[in-house]
Amino acid sequence: xxxxxxxxxxxxxxxxxxxxxxxxxxxxxxxxxxxxxxxxxxxxxxxxxxxxxxxxxxxxxxxxxxxxxxxxxxxxxxxxxxxxxxxxxxxxxxxxxxxxxxxxxxxxxxxxxxxxxxxxxxxxxxxxxxxxxxxxxxxxxxxxxxxxxxxxxxxxxxxxxxxxxxxxxxxxxxxxxxxxxxxxxxxxxxxxxxxxxxxxxxxxxxxxxxxxxxxxxxxxxxxxxxxxxxxxxxxxxxxxxxxxxxxxxxxxxxxxxxxxxxxxxxxxxxxxxxxxxxxxxxxxxxxxxxxxxxxx
Amino acid sequence: xxxxxxxxxxxxxxxxxxxxxxxxxxxxxxxxxxxxxxxxxxxxxxxxxxxxxxxxxxxxxxxxxxxxxxxxxxxxxxxxxxxxxxxxxxxxxxxxxxxxxxxxxxxxxxxxxxxxxxxxxxxxxxxxxxxxxxxxxxxxxxxxxxxxxxxxxxxxxxxxxxxxxxxxxxxxxxxxxxxxxxxxxxxxxxxxxxxxxxxxxxxxxxxxxxxxxxxxxxxxxxxxxxxxxxxxxxxxxxxxxxxxxxxxxxxxxxxxxxxxxxxxxxxxxxxxxxxxxxxxxxxxxxxxxxxxxxxx
DNA sequence: ATGACACATGACAAATATCGATCAGGCCAT
DNA sequence: ATGGCCTGATCGATATTTGTCATGTGTCAT
Numbered sequence: 001x002x003x004x005x006x007x008x009x010x011x012x013x014x015x016x017x018x019x020x021x022x023x024x025x026x027x028x029x030x031x032x033x034x035x036x037x038x039x040x041x042x043x044x045x046x047x048x049x050x051x052x053x054x055x056x057x058x059x060x061x062x063x064x065x066x067x068x069x070x071x072x073x074x075x076x077x078x079x080x081x082x083x084x085x086x087x088x089x090x091x092x093x094x095x096x097x098x099x100x101x102x103x104x105x106x107x108x109x110x111x112x113x114x115x116x117x118x119x120x121x122x123x124x125x126x127x128x129x130x131x132x133x134x135x136x137x138x139x140x141x142x143x144x145x146x147x148x149x150x151x152x153x154x155x156x157x158x159x160x161x162x163x164x165x166x167x168x169x170x171x172x173x174x175x176x177x178x179x180x181x182x183x184x185x186x187x188x189x190x191x192x193x194x195x196x197x198x199x200x201x202x203x204x205x206x207x208x209x210x211x212x213x214x215x216x217x218x219x220x221x222x223x224x225x226x227x228x229x230x231x232x233x234x235x236x237x238x239x240x241x242x243x244x245x246x247x248x249x250x251x252x253x254x255x256x257x258x259x260x261x262x263x264x265x266x267x268x269x270x271x272x273x274x275x276x277x278x279x280x281x282x283x284x285x286x287x288x289x290x291x292x293x294x295x296x
Numbered sequence: 297x298x299x300x301x302x303x304x305x306x307x308x309x310x311x312x313x314x315x316x317x318x319x320x321x322x323x324x325x326x327x328x329x330x331x332x333x334x335x336x337x338x339x340x341x342x343x344x345x346x347x348x349x350x351x352x353x354x355x356x357x358x359x360x361x362x363x364x365x366x367x368x369x370x371x372x373x374x375x376x377x378x379x380x381x382x383x384x385x386x387x388x389x390x391x392x393x394x395x396x397x398x399x400x401x402x403x404x405x406x407x408x409x410x411x412x413x414x415x416x417x418x419x420x421x422x423x424x425x426x427x428x429x430x431x432x433x434x435x436x437x438x439x440x441x442x443x444x445x446x447x448x449x450x451x452x453x454x455x456x457x458x459x460x461x462x463x464x465x466x467x468x469x470x471x472x473x474x475x476x477x478x479x480x481x482x483x484x485x486x487x488x489x490x491x492x493x494x495x496x497x498x499x500x501x502x503x504x505x506x507x508x509x510x511x512x513x514x515x516x517x518x519x520x521x522x523x524x525x526x527x528x529x530x531x532x533x534x535x536x537x538x539x540x541x542x543x544x545x546x547x548x549x550x551x552x553x554x555x556x557x558x559x560x561x562x563x564x565x566x567x568x569x570x571x572x573x574x575x576x577x578x579x580x581x582x583x584x585x586x587x588x589x590x591x592x
Numbered sequence: 593a594t595g596a597c598a599c600a601t602g603a604c605a606a607a608t609a610t611c612g613a614t615c616a617g618g619c620c621a622t
Numbered sequence: 623a624t625g626g627c628c629t630g631a632t633c634g635a636t637a638t639t640t641g642t643c644a645t646g647t648g649t650c651a652t
Contacts, residue, residue, distance in 0.1 A: 008307060009379055012609095027629060039610050041630060046609090051386055058630080068386055075382035079375055083305055086371035090347055090364055308640095323598060335641050337600060342640090354599080356649060 011083055013047040014076040015288075016040050017055065021065065021073055084288070085118055088281065096125035097274035102138040102150030103130060105221070107166075107262065112151065115285055119278055126274040134220075135197045142267045148275050149266045153197055156259035163263035164283055169239045171198060171257035173250035176232040181253060186214035188234030193220045198237045201258055211254060307379055309343040310372040311584075312336050313351065317361065317369055380584070381414055384577065392421035393570035398434040398446030399426060401517070403462075403558065408447065411581055415574055422570040430516075431493045438563045444571050445562045449493055452555035459559035460579055465535045467494060467553035469546040472528040477549060482510035484530030489516045494533045497554055507550060 019029035020040070030040040048055050055069035065073060103112070120128060133141070138150040151166065159165060175181060191199045202213055217228045222242050229236050230246055237257055243249070264279055315325035316336070326336040344351050351365035361369060399408070416424060429437070434446040447462065455461060471477060487495045498509055513524045518538050525532050526542055533553055539545075560575055 009382060011304060011307060025629070026631095036611055037630070038612080038632080041632085042609075045631085051383075053386060056630095071385055072382060075378055075385065079378045079382070082371055082375045082378065086305060086368060086375070087347075089367055089371065090349060321598070322600095332642055333599075334601080334643080338640075341600080352599095 008050070009047070009079075010043075011080070013043045014072075014079055016043045017047070017069070017073060018076050018080060020044070020056070024064075081114075081118075084285075085122065088118070088122055092122050094125065095123040095274055095277055097272065098127045098129070098148075099272065099275050099278055100129045100131070100146065100148045101278075102141060102147045102152070103132050104135050104138065104152060104262075105132055106153075107151045108132060110166075111285065112282070115282055116278075119281060123274065123277070126278075128278075134193075136200075139265075142265060145267055145269065147267055148269055148272055149264055149279065151262060151264050153260050153262055154265075155201075156261050159261050159263060160265070163261075163265050164279060164286075166262040166264065166282075166286065169241075169260045169262065171237050171239055171260060172243065173235055173254045173257060174229055174238050174243065174247045175235045175250055176230055176246065177248045179232040179234065181235065181250065183253065186212040187254070188216040189213040190217040190219075190225050190228045190234050190236035191215045192222075192225065193218050202237055304346065305343070305375075307376070309339050310368075310375055312339045313343070313365070313369060314372050314376060316340070316352070321360075377410075377414075380581075381418070384414070384418055388418050390421065391419045391570055391573055393568060394423045394425070394444075395568065395571050395574055396425045396427070396442065396444045397574075398437055398443045398448070399428050400431050400434065400448060400558075401428055402449075403447045404428060406462075407581065408578070411578055412574075415577060419570065419573070422574075424574075430489075432496075435561075438561060441563060441565065443563055444565055444568055445560055445575065447558060447560050449556050449558055450561075451497075452557050455557050455559055456561070459557075459561050460575060460582075462558040462560065462578070462582065465537075465556045465558065467533050467535055467556060468539065469531055469550045469553060470525055470534050470539065470543045471531045471546055472526055472542065473544045475528040475530065477531065477546065479549060482508040483550070484512040485509040486513040486515075486521050486524045486530050486532035487511045488518075488521065489514050498533055 016029060016033060016035075019032050020026055023029045023032055026040050026044070027037045030037040033040065044056060051068075051072075053068045054066050055072060056064055057066050057069075101116075116128065116130070119126070131138075131141075131147070135152040135154075138147065138152045141147045142150050154163070156168060181187065189202060191202065193199075199215075203215075216234050217225075219225055219228070222238070225236050225238065226242055226244060228234070229238070230244060235250060235254070238247075239260065264282060266275065266279070312325060312329060312331075315328050316322055319325045319328055322336050322340070323333045326333040329336065340352060347364075347368075349364050350362050351368060352360055353362050353365075397412075412424065412426070415422070427434075427437070427443070431448040431450075434443065434448045437443045438446050450459070452464060477483065485498060487498065489495075495511075512530050513521075515521055515524070518534070521532050521534065522538055522540060524530070525534070526540060531546060531550070534543075535556065560578060562571065562575070
């Protein structure tokens with residue numbers, strides 16, 4: 001009888017496995033799942049016992065997951081996707097309407113793409129128009145009522161009560177180790193382009209910090225900035241996701257960079273049930289996984 | 297806290313739902329799942345509570361599943377498919393080889409097609425050659441070693457210990473109500489074609505039953521026989537799956553038809569690991585669901 | 593009516609999950 | 623090395639879940 005009973009995966013266990021992968025570790029995953037660390041440890045152990053194979057390698061230095069674990073992880077992702085969609089589909093009302101949504105380039109490659117895709121499937125009568133722009137532009141569009149909502153970056157201290165926080169992020173001053181930062185003279189600054197949000201802050205710091213930045217490089221995409229930093233062109237403001245091993249974080253001589261948040265900010269339009277639902281789905285995804293996966 | 301915990305489907309519950317659909321009822325499903333009837337009833341109730349909606353209608357006469365139930369059933373099927381494939385993929389060895397498999401036309405539209413498809417995906421290095429023929433032909437091919445295994449119909453009393461029984465079936469003599477069966481004279485018989493397996497039995501009964509059959513209609517496909525019966529051409533031997541509401545089962549005046557079984561019968565080739573695995577997968581599918589779904 | 597049948601329900605027992613505490617091993621800075 | 627510090631494993635005590643048995647309720651065919 002154990003033969004049959006044991007060969008059965010549990011949704012919860014799969015979700016735990018997934019969380020471990022996407023938050024890098026059992027302890028982290030446990031927080032996110034709202035469980036104790038031991039509970040998650042047990043869950044995985046049970047899963048391993050029932051499958052009679054190792055999923056986590058438990059060897060330092062080595063990748064956390066065994067090949068079998070990676071395999072299962074793949075299935076887990078697909079199963080969980082279906083599972084969550086099934087739950088949503090049961091609560092689906094025949095929703096119709098329009099949503100004009102703004103995104104930053106950053107967020108297009110997160111779980112949001114997946115959520116939007118699913119939203120379209122579940123609510124085929126809602127037309128979703130998505131525009132990808134820079135944060136400052138999106139804000140202006142929200143102001144002008146051109147968007148119903150947008151996913152934008154804001155300073156952590158500017159988060160409004162009505163914003164839905166997707167995740168928080170810290171900016172860092174970075175440079176290449178070979179690049180020597182001289183205490184005098186203007187600091188060569190590698191900047192995103194005009195409408196970049198960090199840039200405003202960076203250029204403003206001249207006033208109080210006494211540091212003068214000189215923009216020596218401009219590029220709209222993060223990849224360009226990363227390349228410029230690693231070739232030692234100067235210093236840049238980058239978020240944790242873009243840090244490379246060969247970059248050095250500057251802790252001295254420059255003002256502490258601001259904390260950021262990615263939020264869903266709604267426009268002023270009063271009622272939009274389709275948007276309510278979409279935001280609700282994003283929200284429940286966050287509460288289920290304790291945040292969005294940054295890369296998919 | 298219940299908010300998150302409750303909104304979670306359980307694999308077991310989905311499997312129960314699936315079993316209820318495919319075995320037509322809670323009690324039947326319970327047997328198949330190796331549980332008590334109340335256990336399954338509880339399972340579904342819990343599922344309904346956690347989803348806060350009805351899945352089974354519990355109204356006599358009406359379809360057993362609510363629309364929500366049907367919806368979920370669809371997801372359940374997909375989730376269970378992935379789930380089972382995940383389990384299999386973990387035990388997959390890099391299997392290679394060849395399998396020559398025979399099928400009857402009947403079995404092509406059962407779960408077997410699904411299992412074969414999955415088998416190909418999981419073991420891309422195994423080449424599976426499938427031939428669809430009538431049972432008697434398949435037997436001959438097995439004898440000659442042209443097939444490694446075949447799924448054939450046999451009389452229940454002819455099942456060999458080495459056969460794997462997929463499902464059992466009872467044959468019935470059927471006719472249209474308007475067709476009067478006269479006690480004298482030959483009985484007009486609607487027959488599958490030459491190599492049909494029932495036909496042999498039917499023609500043999502002349503000896504002991506004293507009944508003489510006259511074949512008045514021959515057709516290779518079940519659809520043709522069904523049409524002939526409903527137009528009152530004569531009597532036929534049909535299995536339960538092909539019974540139509542307007543058919544009448546004949547219980548008097550003709551010998552009791554034999555019980556049949558669909559089995560996987562292996563050829564005489566000694567070793568074939570790929571075949572072993574395939575048969576194993578079919579077997580575990582059967583033990584998991586208590587048989588194969590006859591129509592997919 | 594009445595028995596057969598299919599399902600629901602409630603009480604209780606067994607299995608199983610979770611938690612908090614504790615322990616063991618690795619990593620890092622002194 | 624050594625002591626903090628972090629991560630994960632393990633243990634015993636509870637809490638929850640899940641199943642079974644016994645029984646109740648409705649429908650249907652006789």
